[in-house]
Amino acid sequence: MSLTVVRTVHELRERVGAWRRAGATVAVVPTMGALHDGHLSLVRTALARADRVIVTLFVNPKQFNNAADLAAYPRTEKDDAAKLALLGADILFAPDGDEMYAPGFSTTVSVSNVSEGLCGGHRPGHFDGVATVVTKLLLQSGADFACFGEKDFQQLQVVRRLVRDLDIPVEIVGCPTVREADGLALSSRNVRLCEEQRKIAPGLAAILFETAERLAEGADADAALAASRLALTEAGFDMVEYLELRDEATLMPVVRPAKPARLLAAVWLGDVRLIDNVGVAALTAGRSA
Secondary structure, eight states: OOOEEEOOHHHHHHHHHHHHHTTOOEEEEEEOSOOOHHHHHHHHHHHHHOSEEEEEEOOOGGGOSOHHHHHHSOOOHHHHHHHHHHHTOSEEEOOOHHHHSOTTOOOOOOOOSTTSSHHHHHSTTHHHHHHHHHHHHHHHHTOSEEEEETTSHHHHHHHHHHHHHTTOOOEEEEEOOOBOTTSOBOOGGGGGOOHHHHHHTTHHHHHHHHHHHHHHTTOOHHHHHHHHHHHHHHTTOSEEEEEEEEETTTOOBOSSOSSOEEEEEEEEETTEEEEEEEEEOOOOGGGOO
8 A cells, every 4th residue: 555645634644533433443653754864664563563654754843942954954855755665654644734723822841850951951942842742643643653753852751641640541552762782872963964074973872871871880870971971072073962861761860870771972073962761780789889
């Protein structure tokens, strides 16, 4: 079956309703387009879990706190549709701004705690925009499963919390970060890196993995994080926005990983912001400091 591009909520719900009457399960993969192998891995996971798959494409203005960043975000719908057709996705849902946010739209979904600090601390209103559009997409699609990448780990936890708190009947499936051969996490923003910046960029993942290993072995967290911030600067990154150790489930700051934790970072190369995170194994009694 060929990919169908759908522009309205009404048509999307009609098609999903027909699938439901036929007994099919449905998965949704929310995206902002400019699809790369990381996105496509989410689609493959969705295809493995459900009979029918919807991929959404909407560059959500409510989650950008920088107008220039919104304007620079790549729009590649034709190429995206071709990639999805080859994979076997059923629907590309690509509404325009008025379809998603009708004139007079005045509702915001806000998730506290897990949205605070990290990206939420540096991008005011970002996660309100994410939570609002994701809530709408989940309700519009009526999906059984929704696939999100772990690269945007704070976003994943925000989505998990809103689904739990609002009793939205969908399973949130977290999918591992997909990386280039040199370790750089795939991102639509990577195409904006110049040749010199692209050579520097893999250093983020390398330093994160090395730091996570030291923390899991019992290194002092404050000292390890301070050394890693310095290492990022020395590696050529223009600014380290944050590098923090957080509890994996709650995203609360932790001093030592007594439970599974995440090391999360955001850095800048020129005007390109890169984020990444890696898991940190919990310390066992025999390895505790």
